[in-house]
Amino acid sequence: xxxxxxxxxxxxxxxxxxxxxxxxxxxxxxxxxxxxxxxxxxxxxxxxxxxxxxxxxxxxxxxxxxxxxxxxxxxxxxxxxxxxxxxxxxxxxxxxxxxxxxxxxxxxxxxxxxxxxxxxxxxxxxxxxxxxxxxxxxxxxxxxxxxxxxxxxxxxxxxxxxxxxxxxxxxxxxxxxxxxxxxxxxxxxxxxxxxxxxxxxxxxxxxxxxxxxxxxxxxxxxxxxxxxxxxxxxxxxxxxxxxxxxxxxxxxxxxxxxxxxxxxxxxxxxxxxxxxxxxxxxxxxxxxxxxxxxxxxxxxxxxxxxxxxxxxxxxxxxxxxxxxxxxxxxxxxxxxxxxxxxxxxxxxxxxxxxxxxxxxxxxxxxxxxxxxxxxxxxxxxxxxxxxxxxxxxxxxxxxxxxxxxxxxxxxxxxxxxxxxxxxxxxxxxxxxxxxxxxxxxxxxxxxxxxxxxxxxxxxxxxxxxxx
Amino acid sequence: xxxxxxxxxxxxxxxxxxxxxxxxxxxxxxxxxxxxxxxxxxxxxxxxxxxxxxxxxxxxxxxxxxxxxxxxxxxxxxxxxxxxxxxxxxxxxxxxxxxxxxxxxxxxxxxxxxxxxxxxxxxxxxxxxxxxxxxx
Numbered sequence: 001x002x003x004x005x006x007x008x009x010x011x012x013x014x015x016x017x018x019x020x021x022x023x024x025x026x027x028x029x030x031x032x033x034x035x036x037x038x039x040x041x042x043x044x045x046x047x048x049x050x051x052x053x054x055x056x057x058x059x060x061x062x063x064x065x066x067x068x069x070x071x072x073x074x075x076x077x078x079x080x081x082x083x084x085x086x087x088x089x090x091x092x093x094x095x096x097x098x099x100x101x102x103x104x105x106x107x108x109x110x111x112x113x114x115x116x117x118x119x120x121x122x123x124x125x126x127x128x129x130x131x132x133x134x135x136x137x138x139x140x141x142x143x144x145x146x147x148x149x150x151x152x153x154x155x156x157x158x159x160x161x162x163x164x165x166x167x168x169x170x171x172x173x174x175x176x177x178x179x180x181x182x183x184x185x186x187x188x189x190x191x192x193x194x195x196x197x198x199x200x201x202x203x204x205x206x207x208x209x210x211x212x213x214x215x216x217x218x219x220x221x222x223x224x225x226x227x228x229x230x231x232x233x234x235x236x237x238x239x240x241x242x243x244x245x246x247x248x249x250x251x252x253x254x255x256x257x258x259x260x261x262x263x264x265x266x267x268x269x270x271x272x273x274x275x276x277x278x279x280x281x282x283x284x285x286x287x288x289x290x291x292x293x294x295x296x297x298x299x300x301x302x303x304x305x306x307x308x309x310x311x312x313x314x315x316x317x318x319x320x321x322x323x324x325x326x327x328x329x330x331x332x333x334x335x336x337x338x339x340x341x342x343x344x345x346x347x348x349x350x351x352x353x354x355x356x357x358x359x360x361x362x363x364x365x366x367x368x369x370x371x372x373x374x375x376x377x378x379x380x381x382x383x384x385x386x387x388x389x390x391x392x393x394x395x396x397x398x399x400x401x402x403x404x405x406x407x408x409x410x411x412x413x414x415x416x417x418x419x420x421x422x423x424x425x426x427x428x429x430x431x432x433x434x435x436x437x438x439x440x441x442x443x444x445x446x447x448x449x450x451x452x453x454x455x456x457x458x459x460x461x462x463x464x465x466x467x
Numbered sequence: 468x469x470x471x472x473x474x475x476x477x478x479x480x481x482x483x484x485x486x487x488x489x490x491x492x493x494x495x496x497x498x499x500x501x502x503x504x505x506x507x508x509x510x511x512x513x514x515x516x517x518x519x520x521x522x523x524x525x526x527x528x529x530x531x532x533x534x535x536x537x538x539x540x541x542x543x544x545x546x547x548x549x550x551x552x553x554x555x556x557x558x559x560x561x562x563x564x565x566x567x568x569x570x571x572x573x574x575x576x577x578x579x580x581x582x583x584x585x586x587x588x589x590x591x592x593x594x595x596x597x598x599x600x601x602x603x
Contacts, residue, residue, distance in 0.1 A: 193541060
């Protein structure tokens with residue numbers, strides 16, 4: 001499919017609908033030459049599949065971090081007409097509201113240098129990490145409240161503040177979440193896990209502001225001081241979200257038959273946007289989104305408490321304020337300008353970050369490399385349904401990483417760069433070795449060059465915690 | 468061979484499990500999955516749970532069985548070291564799963580879900596083979 005693509009400009013590539021007779025609309029890839037050279041033809045094949053779905057709105061866009069996924073590539077956005085289109089559990093993926101909370105501080109690198117190891121060790125004790133990590137919080141009969149209220153529930157129960165909610169996508173609570181649409185099995189999985197990081201590519205990082213590109217935005221967000229300390233937390237809706245996705249994939253597979261929808265790939269399970277199967281999924285997904293917002297804010301509270309313990313000051317005096325909190329696996333009903341007219345559409349972001357004008361876009365790098373905070377733009381509204389990339393993307397399987405890297409060596413190499421790392425076991429460090437990922441800098445240059453989310457600051461790790 | 472991991476998927480885990488009969492096939496597929504979560508050979512057999520699942524056919528039953536094991540890791544907060552299929556047909560399965568409370572230092576990674584990608588369950592000369600891709 002890649003051979004059918006045409007260069008539009010230095011940062012955009014067209015996958016014309018003429019590439020395949022079933023395609024209803026064009027696809028597009030955002031990326032510089034290096035990204036285009038790297039992207040797999042199969043990834044573009046998946047993009048073309050989504051271009052065939054009913055009610056799809058032009059263009060289905062792959063972002064520079066796009067890689068082969070299930071149905072839709074990871075690192076892509078697809079939008080559908082609210083009447084004629086579909087809502088798809090397959091397009092959102094399994095880790096609903098996998099996302100990032102970024103926190104700033106007035107601490108400088110020199111203030112934490114002597115206590116960096118202690119800080120990482122204490123955070124590791126406080127924030128439950130790893131597969132099956134046991135939460136300190138048991139939701140029991142409160143689970144429905146969390147699903148309905150999200151991060152608002154967290155604030156009402158003493159985790160985080162109203163100011164945190166103001167700095168969270170959707171105010172930390174998607175309206176219209178209906179816990180009755182979530183299976184008992186999903187709730188059972190969710191009860192013990194709220195306030196846990198999980199494993200895999202999820203992480204908690206202590207970072208420093210390494211470079212400032214946009215002084216004005218950086219100042220407004222309180223991250224204009226080079227070498228000031230920040231925190232980045234990356235995780236999602238845990239087992240609850242995975243179960244919601246699994247449950248509705250099955251329901252929507254049946255819906256595909258019921259409504260006679262032609263699918264080029266079974267993994268694109270979906271249902272008409274106005275059908276029960278579409279709306280029930282949307283309500284259940286919102287519950288998982290809310291759970292994840294609460295999950296990350298609860299951990300933010302524990303991170304603040306740990307800083308207080310290690311540095312002997314209250315968190316307010318260290319100004320450990322939320323820069324922003326975002327989702328990068330989500331379906332949203334949003335108003336966009338389509339063919340010159342304002343229209344409500346369902347935007348599916350899979351491994352994609354909302355990039356609305358002047359709002360922070362949080363992009364995670366890998367252990368030992370850089371992360372970035374960028375800024376959404378009007379150009380993103382025009383070109384990518386207000387969306388940008390979410391990270392670096394894997395270049396090597398976990399199995400290959402385990403063969404290629406040893407956890408102890410990964411840890412030593414990080415330490416040589418001044419990065420203290422801690423993981424539940426060596427294996428998870430090896431699996432997430434920086435060398436197993438693509439170069440995040442090319443990804444960032446692409447979204448910057450395309451104008452969909454110019455760079456504001458670059459962040460580099462000082463300490464890393466892996467599940 | 469009970470099962471093997473196929474290293475051709477960049478971001479996830481693919482395995483093939485084998486069995487001379489359906490019982491062995493379901494047992495070995497479960498072992499391949501359990502070994503993603505943890506070093507299952509180091510897990511003690513201290514706790515037993517019972518799992519019953521249904522499916523519309525063999526493939527659906529397999530997906531539901533594996534999905535159920537993923538859920539039980541969260542719910543029971545345990546790692547598994549072995550499975551015994553008590554009864555299996557094309558549409559019903561009853562089994563026992565053995566293991567211990569989770570110990571994070573023996574943990575691997577979180578298996579998020581069973582996907583449809585490249586899924587295949589077929590009869591072979593020796594018995595059965597299933598190929599599964601797990602989203603992690």
